[in-house]
Amino acid sequence: MTNLWMPNAVSFPGYTMPVLSGGMASQPLMTSSMSSPEIGMPLFNRMVNGATGYFQQVSGKQRSQVSIYLPMGHTVSTARTLLSGLLLSGSEATKAFVTQCQSRGIDIGAGPAGDKFQLTVSGPAGQENDLVNVAMQLLTRPVVDPHTFNVLKEDTIKNVQNGQSDPHVPLGEAVLKKLYGTNHPYAKDSATMIRELTQYSLEAAMSVYRQALANVDQTSLIMVSPQPVETQQNALNQAIQGSGWFSDPYRRGQAIPPTPPVFPARGTQGPILVPNEMIPRAHILQAWRAPSPNDPDYPAFRLLLEMLRGFSGGFFKVLRTEKGLVYGTQQNYNQDKQGSMYSVIAQVDFDKVGPALQGMQQVIQQVVQTPPSESELTMAKKKYLLNMRTAMQTTEGVASISEHWLQNDLYPLHPSTIQQAIERITVADIQRAANRFLNPANGFQVTGVTAPKAVLSQWFGQRSIQG
Amino acid sequence: MGISRPNHFYPGVHAYQPYQPAQTGSLMMASPVVQTSPGGLAPWQRPPMLVTSMVSPEGYPIYQYTLSNGHRLIVEQRPTDVVSLRTFVNAGSIYEAPVYKSLLYSPRGLPSGIAHLDEHCHFLRSQNFGKNQWAETVDRSGANFNASTDSEMIQHELVFNREDLPKMLSLHAESVLRPVYREDELTQEKKNVINEMGQRMNIPEAKVLSKLYELMFDRPIFQTLGRVEDVQQTTAAQLEQFHQMYYTPTNMVTVVSGRVDPSMVLGHINREFGSVPPRIQPEPPRAMQQAIRPGEVRYATVHDSQLTYSVVNLAFPAPPRSHLKERVAMEMIGTLLGNGPTSMLETEVQNQKRLVNQIGVEYSPMKAAGIFGISLVTSPGQEQQALGATLGVVSRLSQWMVMPQKLEEIKQNLIFKFKSDRSHVETSTMMLGEETLHQSMPYCLQYEQIVNSITPADLIQTAQKYLNPSTYAVVFGIPGQTAATGQAGTGKGKAA
Numbered sequence: 001m002t003n004l005w006m007p008n009a010v011s012f013p014g015y016t017m018p019v020l021s022g023g024m025a026s027q028p029l030m031t032s033s034m035s036s037p038e039i040g041m042p043l044f045n046r047m048v049n050g051a052t053g054y055f056q057q058v059s060g061k062q063r064s065q066v067s068i069y070l071p072m073g074h075t076v077s078t079a080r081t082l083l084s085g086l087l088l089s090g091s092e093a094t095k096a097f098v099t100q101c102q103s104r105g106i107d108i109g110a111g112p113a114g115d116k117f118q119l120t121v122s123g124p125a126g127q128e129n130d131l132v133n134v135a136m137q138l139l140t141r142p143v144v145d146p147h148t149f150n151v152l153k154e155d156t157i158k159n160v161q162n163g164q165s166d167p168h169v170p171l172g173e174a175v176l177k178k179l180y181g182t183n184h185p186y187a188k189d190s191a192t193m194i195r196e197l198t199q200y201s202l203e204a205a206m207s208v209y210r211q212a213l214a215n216v217d218q219t220s221l222i223m224v225s226p227q228p229v230e231t232q233q234n235a236l237n238q239a240i241q242g243s244g245w246f247s248d249p250y251r252r253g254q255a256i257p258p259t260p261p262v263f264p265a266r267g268t269q270g271p272i273l274v275p276n277e278m279i280p281r282a283h284i285l286q287a288w289r290a291p292s293p294n295d296p297d298y299p300a301f302r303l304l305l306e307m308l309r310g311f312s313g314g315f316f317k318v319l320r321t322e323k324g325l326v327y328g329t330q331q332n333y334n335q336d337k338q339g340s341m342y343s344v345i346a347q348v349d350f351d352k353v354g355p356a357l358q359g360m361q362q363v364i365q366q367v368v369q370t371p372p373s374e375s376e377l378t379m380a381k382k383k384y385l386l387n388m389r390t391a392m393q394t395t396e397g398v399a400s401i402s403e404h405w406l407q408n409d410l411y412p413l414h415p416s417t418i419q420q421a422i423e424r425i426t427v428a429d430i431q432r433a434a435n436r437f438l439n440p441a442n443g444f445q446v447t448g449v450t451a452p453k454a455v456l457s458q459w460f461g462q463r464s465i466q467g
Numbered sequence: 468m469g470i471s472r473p474n475h476f477y478p479g480v481h482a483y484q485p486y487q488p489a490q491t492g493s494l495m496m497a498s499p500v501v502q503t504s505p506g507g508l509a510p511w512q513r514p515p516m517l518v519t520s521m522v523s524p525e526g527y528p529i530y531q532y533t534l535s536n537g538h539r540l541i542v543e544q545r546p547t548d549v550v551s552l553r554t555f556v557n558a559g560s561i562y563e564a565p566v567y568k569s570l571l572y573s574p575r576g577l578p579s580g581i582a583h584l585d586e587h588c589h590f591l592r593s594q595n596f597g598k599n600q601w602a603e604t605v606d607r608s609g610a611n612f613n614a615s616t617d618s619e620m621i622q623h624e625l626v627f628n629r630e631d632l633p634k635m636l637s638l639h640a641e642s643v644l645r646p647v648y649r650e651d652e653l654t655q656e657k658k659n660v661i662n663e664m665g666q667r668m669n670i671p672e673a674k675v676l677s678k679l680y681e682l683m684f685d686r687p688i689f690q691t692l693g694r695v696e697d698v699q700q701t702t703a704a705q706l707e708q709f710h711q712m713y714y715t716p717t718n719m720v721t722v723v724s725g726r727v728d729p730s731m732v733l734g735h736i737n738r739e740f741g742s743v744p745p746r747i748q749p750e751p752p753r754a755m756q757q758a759i760r761p762g763e764v765r766y767a768t769v770h771d772s773q774l775t776y777s778v779v780n781l782a783f784p785a786p787p788r789s790h791l792k793e794r795v796a797m798e799m800i801g802t803l804l805g806n807g808p809t810s811m812l813e814t815e816v817q818n819q820k821r822l823v824n825q826i827g828v829e830y831s832p833m834k835a836a837g838i839f840g841i842s843l844v845t846s847p848g849q850e851q852q853a854l855g856a857t858l859g860v861v862s863r864l865s866q867w868m869v870m871p872q873k874l875e876e877i878k879q880n881l882i883f884k885f886k887s888d889r890s891h892v893e894t895s896t897m898m899l900g901e902e903t904l905h906q907s908m909p910y911c912l913q914y915e916q917i918v919n920s921i922t923p924a925d926l927i928q929t930a931q932k933y934l935n936p937s938t939y940a941v942v943f944g945i946p947g948q949t950a951a952t953g954q955a956g957t958g959k960g961k962a963a
Contacts, residue, residue: 103877281669
């Protein structure tokens, strides 16, 4: 298998970010071999503090954006949930600062992103210095008072508790435990999160945060702006220097623990049965282990998913058009470093559970056994192009194209490079991807069903029912 | 193929009024084709007219044309290779017989759910495409299609790569203008609609919201989905009648935005939509009406076994779309009350009094009415306290002058949000179409000027006019056995 994304580029041993010499490098590490009139050549460089910076010039856009990806790992996923609130509204002073930023057109967001913690600040073009300084202030000088911490903690716990009334949540948690293993961080359930949140003190939460901040060489930054890449880099470097954000030798003794790998598995598991007496319809969730962005079959898998969605996509065609079982299906693709997941959720009447499961099976068998036609492949490529163009309407969208790579410690790719890789995909590539990930002989699939106990018994007999 | 704002539906708890079949014959007769003028071209055969050329807030050229049959076209030239193409129809579930008896709406009309079912059928079969062929053709071109129906508007949308523009203009016209309804195929689509009802109507928050609309307008949101019995009994002939009556040239606006050539778009649209003979609107336009009267408080409780927490949704009457200044003032009040960590409700009701743990504020203007809603998530047992504290905060808006610095902050916040929203081609076509259809285009083109014209006194006046703590509706969504509304009623003063 060749690497379809980067056939001519540098090799990616382990797909990790490069380790560069310190200081302000004058030469970019790598530039894309592609360019487009609207999106310039990207620039990679090590920042003044040792973090990896990625810069992209977008002409004609009205806004600029900077995003910082801190290494935090899934072992502290609960802390990450809390930290987004702490960073943006940890005290009255912080709230006032954020509100004041909003009135200058600066949007701020923070939260878990794959195995990272992400802070994103976007604002009007021409105010890049302001933008990067806001980002550095929030990142390096969080102001959190104990009262606000307790309020945030209480609300976070309540929100996690309330979320459990959504039937998808307990169903998803049961399926994830089978897909990744009960103790894997990707399978952490609401009960564990609530327990961990309850135990978190302000000191413990901030200690996790400071440790992540101190590991600057595992941090990556992306800036997308109408400004030239060198101007962006200078602005960001100055802001970093001004904020005093450097590696902290006293704190970084504890490296961020990497997310553990998931156990190897193939075949099918389930259905996992999750009784829920309150819901008026059954929910079916099917999930598969799927390729991460560093997998050679990742681009082919992305196109395969384009074939499964939409009106003529397998699930809609079989479950709605042909059988009339569902209004629609919800499909998700989580691209996490140690174990990506593709999932489909269908909501059906209680008396349609069996036919729906059969229909879902039929769709998967079809894609595994039958190669797509050339016209289906062309359709998928055009849909992918449309998605890319939709993202490229805004600075924020251009930055989002790179998100999955940065979250996975990979080089972000220029959109033209991505598009060229997509264009090279063949019917054989699609079928190989389908076989690797969706065929139970090679891939790993878990099915879960939630409905009242009587309904589950009716369809599945006396199998073990969770709960 | 969903239903736009609001998203969820409630089956209702009142007994339904028996459905009275519409006088279809007389309605059809009230929609005659306009006759050709003697000795000359029919009006719809004359060339289209450029009504005006404008500039979008971002500086992109916008051209507005009226075809000779009255169909309106707006073309925005925007530097993006994604093209959004929509047609808006000035119709919706408002023309259906109400599912609950109400003095505000004529008891006559089409069966409930017909506007939404018709919208689905546009993707099913058309004059030149067999069953599902149209949708497959669009899908295989790599384009996305969708449509939505609400009480006052239906819209059909295609989003595609700009290279496919000519093909998509033709496909769009085919779907909007030439649907074919066959009884044998309706059965399947009715199943799809009923599945959609099952999915949307079972969400507890949706039930609460729909009930709130029922109190505010005497018309629940679920009206648009209709009653299952009505949907099942709707015939192909009734759907044909609906299409004939409301998909008339003067009742439609088509909007295109992207890297397109306006003259090319005009040529295509004129060929397709310009050839439809004009028809007279069968009856005066209908609109949602405010049901709640000054000094009246309406309240209801919805019990739902899926809920593990309580929801308190309250709403005040609000300005309609055409009241531009009040509309923008209302948006500013919304920001002041519930948008962001320093908003009044979040500061006082959530952080200081700890009565709620989530707050949402939303203002939705309509043709002739509006709704300003506040949604609170709280713990069971705290509903009344949360409501009381919220009403206390709202009442202060009518008395307190906002500090100039705060006002300026909110203005800038809104202007930036408006610009950010409009940076997507799909948002732009939605905004241009909605505002054109409802004759409030200056809202879109002069938003910044309107925002900047608002004074602290305007905010007080708007709050005094609309946010009266003795005129509101409230629905409590409470954990418990799912059942009909518990306590419900109207009265003076507060919901007890």
